[in-house]
Amino acid sequence: MLSSKKLFVELLRSFINKGWVQAVNEEVQEIPHSFVLQDFKRQEADLVYRVKLNGQDVVFYLLLEMQSTVDFRMPYRLLLYQVEIWRYLLQNEEDALSNRKTFQLPPIVPIVLYNGTQKWSAAELELRKLLANENLFGSELLNFEYLLIDVARYTEEELLALSNAIGSVFLLDQTEDQEQLLNRFGKLMNTIQQMPADSQQKFVAWMANILLQKLPENEPSLQQFIQNVKGDASFMGLEKVFDDIERKGQQKGKEDVAKQLIRMGMDDSSIVRATGFSVQTIEDWRKQAY
Numbered sequence: 001m002l003s004s005k006k007l008f009v010e011l012l013r014s015f016i017n018k019g020w021v022q023a024v025n026e027e028v029q030e031i032p033h034s035f036v037l038q039d040f041k042r043q044e045a046d047l048v049y050r051v052k053l054n055g056q057d058v059v060f061y062l063l064l065e066m067q068s069t070v071d072f073r074m075p076y077r078l079l080l081y082q083v084e085i086w087r088y089l090l091q092n093e094e095d096a097l098s099n100r101k102t103f104q105l106p107p108i109v110p111i112v113l114y115n116g117t118q119k120w121s122a123a124e125l126e127l128r129k130l131l132a133n134e135n136l137f138g139s140e141l142l143n144f145e146y147l148l149i150d151v152a153r154y155t156e157e158e159l160l161a162l163s164n165a166i167g168s169v170f171l172l173d174q175t176e177d178q179e180q181l182l183n184r185f186g187k188l189m190n191t192i193q194q195m196p197a198d199s200q201q202k203f204v205a206w207m208a209n210i211l212l213q214k215l216p217e218n219e220p221s222l223q224q225f226i227q228n229v230k231g232d233a234s235f236m237g238l239e240k241v242f243d244d245i246e247r248k249g250q251q252k253g254k255e256d257v258a259k260q261l262i263r264m265g266m267d268d269s270s271i272v273r274a275t276g277f278s279v280q281t282i283e284d285w286r287k288q289a290y
Contacts, residue, residue, distance in 0.1 A: 075127040
């Protein structure tokens with residue numbers, strides 16, 4: 001989703017509380033290159049965007065941290081990535097970054113987006129805090145501080161209040177079970193319907209992947225929806241998946257009640273009135289129970 005310029009800017013405006021954020025618009029340009037170290041290819045991904053602020057290039061480096069444990073060496077890793085970005089720009093854009101008296105490197109803003117189940121517990125976001133005896137020195141030491149977006153830290157109320165695609169993604173990404181997923185989807189219904197068409201389409205495609213992880217694979221409506229995502233999956237298709245699952249959940253609940261009443265010895269006619277199942281169905285379940 002964050003490969004969308006619109007949604008990347010939405011992420012910044014929703015979760016980064018800095019004065020410069022409002023100056024960033026959808027004219028950002030993606031740098032089509034990954035700087036993730038080979039050792040971390042399975043645990044993280046990255047996006048690099050460039051934008052003009054006050055007439056000068058600024059680079060935003062977004063690291064998507066997908067491992068479940070917190071890496072306390074994050075400032076060091078981000079330092080390596082930033083150096084590689086500058087190296088890449090110097091090699092590929094010599095005219096813009098030539099060896100002149102006016103030479104300047106574009107500033108890089110490092111951002112970590114973490115969606116592990118446990119909260120990010122690395123309190124130190126500054127590079128110099130990783131340096132031994134750093135308190136003995138002043139500005140002669142290299143330093144920067146990264147911005148952290150920790151999905152697990154935001155409450156349901158905060159994410160619902162955003163009423164946008166990124167807030168909806170974070171809210172659903174936090175869900176722990178099918179019941180919570182269904183409940184939160186219901187609360188997001190109006191927000192999803194009001195999303196711009198392109199954002200809604202990306203949200204629906206993202207949601208298809210989440211459903212594969214969190215819902216039963218043998219769900220017919222889910223399988224049909226997943227197939228449609230490659231074509232023109234719509235919000236209505238997504239809504240149908242949840243409606244079907246909710247109905248089946250209600251049906252399963254009624255079945256459990258009926259079978260419990262059978263075990264308690266209630267007569268068939270009373271169970272029929274209480275649950276709406278046919279006499280034949282109740283008789284069949286009674287035979288199975290005994």
